[in-house]
Amino acid sequence: MxxxxxxxxxxxxxxxxxxxxxxxxxxxxxxxxxxxxxxxxxxxxxxxxxxxxxxxxxxxxxxxxxxxxxxxxxxxxxxxxxxxxxxxxxxxxxxxxxxxxxxxxxxxxxxxxxxxxxxxxxxxxxxxxxxxxxxxxxxxxxxxxxxxxxxxxxxxxxxxxxxxxxxxxxxxxxxxxxxxxxxxxxxxxxxxxxxxxxxxxxxxxxxxxxxxxxxxSHLNYSSIKTDKYLICFSPESFLTIINAFSSMFNARSIIDGVSLSNKNSIGEKLSTEALNIYDDGLHEKNISSTPFDGEGTPTKRLCLINRGRIENFIHSESTARIFKTIPTGHAGLGSKVSVSPDWIVVEKSEENFDLKTSLDHSTYEGEFVYIEELNAIHAGVRASQGSFSLPFDGWLYKNGKKISIESATVAGDIKYLLKNIVNIESNQEVTTSGISPHIWVDELSITGDA
Amino acid sequence: MLSSQIKSNEIVFGSCNKDLLEEIIFYGIGLGAEFVEIFIENTDNSSLLAEEDFITSVSPSFGRGAGIRIFKGKKDGFVSTNDLTKHGLIRSVSQAIEMLDITDNKREVFNGLNKHRDYSLSKKNWINEVPSIHEISEKLLVSTKSLKKNNKIITRKGSYSRNLQEVIIASSDGTYVSDIRLHQTVGLNVIASEAQYRSSGSRRFGSSGMPNEFRIWDHEKAANDVFESSMNMLYADYVDAGQMPVVLANKFGGVIFHEACGHLLETTQIERGTTPFENKLNEKIAHESLTAIDEGISEGSFGSLSVDDEGMEPEKSVLIKDGILKKFISDRAGELRTGHKRTGSGRRQNYSFAAASRMRNTYIAKGEYSKEDLINSISEGLYCKSMGGGSVGATGQFNFAVEEGYLIKNGKLTSPVKGATLIGEAKEVMPKISMCGNDLELAPGFCGSISGSVNVTVGQPHIKVDSITVGGR
Structure with missing residues (x-):
């Protein structure tokens, strides 16, 4: 048939x-x-x-x-x-x-x-x-x-x-x-x-x-000392974090009490004004795009964070009715209809005067940790509590040299992370889960073996 | 005419399908396959979710499908389909043969299927014995009500899932097997909150082959456990990161062995060249106090099975004996590609996955110490009472989250701590498991890997790891 x-x-x-x-x-x-x-x-x-x-x-x-x-x-x-x-x-x-x-x-x-x-x-x-x-x-x-x-x-x-x-x-x-x-x-x-x-x-x-x-690039490796570091997230790793905590923008999670946000969080300042985040399932670079969700609602571009503040939540039919708005095209058909983001796009807004633009992963000569890829998201993220403790692949940049980091975790709190963004680089990169530039965050805890 | 005498053009569950299965296998062998395996399943599942004091989701599902695997040398072609007609199965065999590019004229001999081994005979009434949706919903609601112990509990959830899988397995070595598998699992979750503090607690329980298990499940005890865990952790500080000795609790504490070592003893890891234990058989890989077992035979355990997904009865495999590596967990492809004998561990999530070597009930054997002995032996360290999930990377690095942890100071448990992650490498950690308690207990879980998500049991007594990296703040 x-x-x-x-x-x-x-x-x-x-x-x-x-x-x-x-x-x-x-x-x-x-x-x-x-x-x-x-x-x-x-x-x-x-x-x-x-x-x-x-x-x-x-x-x-x-x-x-x-x-x-x-x-x-x-x-x-x-x-x-x-x-x-x-x-x-x-x-x-x-x-x-x-x-x-x-x-x-x-x-x-x-x-x-x-x-x-x-x-x-x-x-x-x-x-x-x-x-x-x-x-x-x-x-x-x-x-x-x-x-x-x-x-x-x-x-x-x-x-x-x-x-x-x-x-x-x-x-x-x-x-x-x-x-x-x-x-x-x-x-x-x-x-x-x-x-x-x-x-x-x-x-x-x-x-x-x-x-x-x-x-x-990981052949020469070393342990890292447990401490707080200036961090540069690769586009892929930053998108991993945002997706892991997307319950902050998820109306279903808010209703269920498992989100850090609540019904009144629209307008809440989460980050530097330089940060914009969209969900854009129809983006031309999204090879996995579908034009409608599980309830038949058309997929569309939706601003989640505008100049550092929560702008919209993602909705299904029923959550939209409860929030007195319209569905956003993020529903998954089920006995209990689920809500999830499609494809996250992170951008630098025009309000970017407070950024430390000298922080560029390809030119910065000071000490920092570059997080290439975050692992074991299912085990290390407590989305309802806002905390994470995740193993990662990355490098320590120090004295003009970079060395691969062996066996380390990065831990923190998503709200702290967003509030401590110190630079958003200009160039966006396309990944399999969305688009983002490199993002710099100050003072995150790294645990290593050294 | 008896149903067994009907020459059907479609697989019919509950009937004799021998003629049709033989015809399909003959067809594959005739085209040059060295080995043909047919796995057919019929499923009847249902799940329920209770939130606060209401049932918010009831999800029945059913389905059927076939997975056909053809071997030629050490390579295999696998085709899955929902079409269980003769035409559909023949087409799948043809597709697998074509994928493998089999063109030579050498023909294997297929002497027909052996006598039917029917493990389902005593299980056919299970579907009528399991609790009804009404019964389940009532007990789930009583369970979530039991979680409402004070106003700091802001979210209460109870979930139930029942999977009934009827399988037929036939292959060109004569294997002809039927079975019915029943798995039930129930979980309780809470989130507690006060001011800026938040914590969560969760526990999962599960069984196989026991239709009445949910009825006799002690929901009150489970609810108390989950509630206490969330209250203990509500005001917990973040753990300080560093290297320290840890004591891992029994039951789900066994996830450390599952992740750190168990996966590396699956022959799929030898095939990939990603296990450090490949050439270590009969060598010491762990502390002499450690003996570890993987088996599929403990009655009612979540990872138990009458027969694996390749038609072999599961065995009890002593993987490590007194620190010496004794055996790998192997399936048919593993035996073919690595030479390690099959252990009845060929498992798959469903018909759309080819079977692979997977753990079943995997645990560290009990030792001689009490829990207190272990804690008393540490002046400063961490007690991991409840574990979250974990994973192992391509180079053997593992990690797993601690859901409920307590600091150990001068041999005593002190304040609760949160945010801990244990990280390390199997090769380095296994020799550091220096003390095993005498309180072995098992806990159910789900393991995701190459052949999908399968039900497993992890377990151990309380164990002490002399030193491990604890990720924190």
Whole structure:
């Protein structure tokens, strides 16, 4: 069945069961991936997946939901029946409705769907990349984590009031994590990830170069003394922190009491006036963009922090109704509708007079710690308390030299971090999770072995 | 006509699928595959969430799918699909064969499937024995109510999840197995707040193969534990960073072994060349006081299973005996690529993942000391009563968060501290586990790795690590 036929099938089955109000989200995908090990194919993988999430409203307007991968006629009927049973336990305190924007026009970027290049070509490309990466430096002995994949998928949202949205696209991803070994030293590892609309769009050479440079740059390492340091966050690591604490902008988290913000936090000063943060799922550089969310609300650019102050929260239909505003296109369909950001864009605002512009990661000669990548976010972030303690990869810059830091953590509080931003560099860099310049923060605690 | 005599064109759960499975395997072998494995699952899951005094989410789900794996030499092709018809399965085999570029004429012999090993016979009624949504919701609400012990508790949550998985596993070595797996887990969480202070507390409980377990779960005891933890931590100061001795509590304290060492003893790590223990079999890698086990057989434990996802019964594997490395955790691909015998540890989240060597119930064996002996032996250090999650990096560095910690001064527990992270490297920490308590207990958890998220148990008695880096402020 295609998505139109599924909609018709659900409509018929719902009529049969006397269910007047329903909606669904579905995704259909074909994925292909390869991994290699020293020139040999290791695992080649293909998958065909379909998933349907169906909601129904009962006569008391309570919502029930069911998710299934069985999109046959009988599977759809069973899903509707189960959702109807679940609706008896629907949340009486917070109603759910269709998004008022579910039929609004959507801005679809030029759809860049590529044709599959096929497993054999993926394998050839990855083999060549692995060889080049190993040959790029004598200390690089292997590429233990590698993969090249391409996906082709369709996302659908439809409801009983006639809303119907469908979006198809393709995406490819390459990751290369190299391992370098030198005598009497610990092995070091680093890597790079690149995305594209298709395998042919991926800049494989730059992925190899980046993985190689990053890995080699960690060969000379040393422990760091536990202390407070001036920190320069790479674009990637700063976006990691912002995403980890995005509950500050999340209306669902605020209602649930697990956010540092509250309903009255709009306008609260969090940072230097030089900081702007947007959520921009439709950004032209966002390869993973989708034009509508799980409730069918169009995706849009939304300012989260304007000149250091909270400007907007991200919403689903129900949180928007509670906050007396409109949905923002950040909902994930579920029994309890989730809310999450799409693609964070960090910018320097025009109010940037208080920044210490001499702090530039490529020219600054004083002592600082450069945090390249933060790890173990799931273990080291307490979003509801605002605290973090995270292992990282990075370097200590001291006396004009840089040396890789071995086994260290950075710890702090997100509000303290934002308040202590001392510079926002001018050049933004595109990463897989958003766009940001390098961000400098004063006085964060680093724990090391020295 | 009996259902077993019907030659079906589609996999039908509860019926005999032998003819169809053999036909699919013959097809793959005929095209030049050296080994064909079919994993088919049918799932019936449900989860509930209670927030404050209301049920806010009820999420049933069901599905089915197949994962087909073909080996040629040491490489494998894996295809997953939701299409369980003969046509769909044949197409998946063809796709895997094509991916592997198999063109030679050498043919393996397939003598048909062995006698069906049906581990599900005594489990078919589980679906009717597990608590109903109504029963679950009532108990969850009583549980969240039990968390409301004072006005400093600002958020109370209780969650329940039940996964029922019916599997059929067939492969060209004759393996033909059916099983039903049941996992139930329940968690309680609170956030406490007063003025500028905030803390949280959480505990998770879980079982496998025990339909009545949720009914007899002591929610009052669990709620008291979570509440006390959040109150103890509410006014805690941040821990000072540094190197210090630590005592790790039993139960979920075992996550240190899971992260620091267990992952490095999976054959997938040997395949990648990312374990420092690759060539250390029968060598000392840990303190002589340490014996560590991985097994899938403890009745009711979250990581237990009757048969692994490759059709092998799980064994009890003594990984480390008195500090000496004795065994790796291995699956079929691991045996093929590294030579380490399978241990019944081939596991996957679901049909869309190829099985890999994964831990099951992994724990440090009990020693001879009391908890007090361990604490009394430290003049200045940290007691980690409750652990959060953790991870291990590509070069063996691990880290995990301490949810509830207390300073140790002169052999006594003193003030609570928060914000601690333990970091280190397995190779360096294992020899520093110098004392093991006599109070081994297990705790359930979820482990995410190459073959998805699987249910595991971690565990240990109280243990002492002579020195470890504690990240803090």
């Amino acid at each position: 295609n998505s139109r036929e599924i909609t018709t099938q659900i409509s018929k089955a719902a009529d049969f069961l006397n269910l007047k109000k329903w909606d669904y989200g579905a995704s259909f995908s074909n994925d292909y991936s390869v991994q290699v090990d020293k020139g040999e194919a290791k695992q080649l993988k293909a998958s065909q997946k379909q998933i349907l999430t169906l909601r129904v409203w009962n006569q008391s307007n309570l919502v029930g939901i069911t998710t299934t991968s069985d999109i046959s006629e009988s599977g759809i009927k069973k899903a509707l029946k189960l959702a109807n049973i679940a609706s008896d336990f629907g949340n009486k305190n917070e109603s759910t409705e269709f998004s008022p924007l579910a039929k609004d026009p959507i801005k679809v970027k030029e759809v860049k769907t590529r044709n599959p290049v096929g497993i054999k070509k993926l394998l050839t490309l990855l083999r060549e990349a692995e060889v080049k990466l190993i040959e790029s430096h004598e200390s690089i002995k292997s590429v233990p984590y590698n993969g090249l994949s391409e996906s082709f998928f369709e996302r659908v949202y439809a409801n009983s009031e006639g809303a119907f949205r469908s979006y198809s696209k393709s995406q490819a991803a390459l990751y290369l994590y190299a391992r370098a070994e030198e005598k009497n030293k610990k092995p070091r590892s680093s890597g790079s990830v690149k995305l594209g609309y298709g395998a042919d769009d991926i800049d494989i050479e730059s992925c190899i170069k980046e993985a190689s440079n990053k890995t080699i």
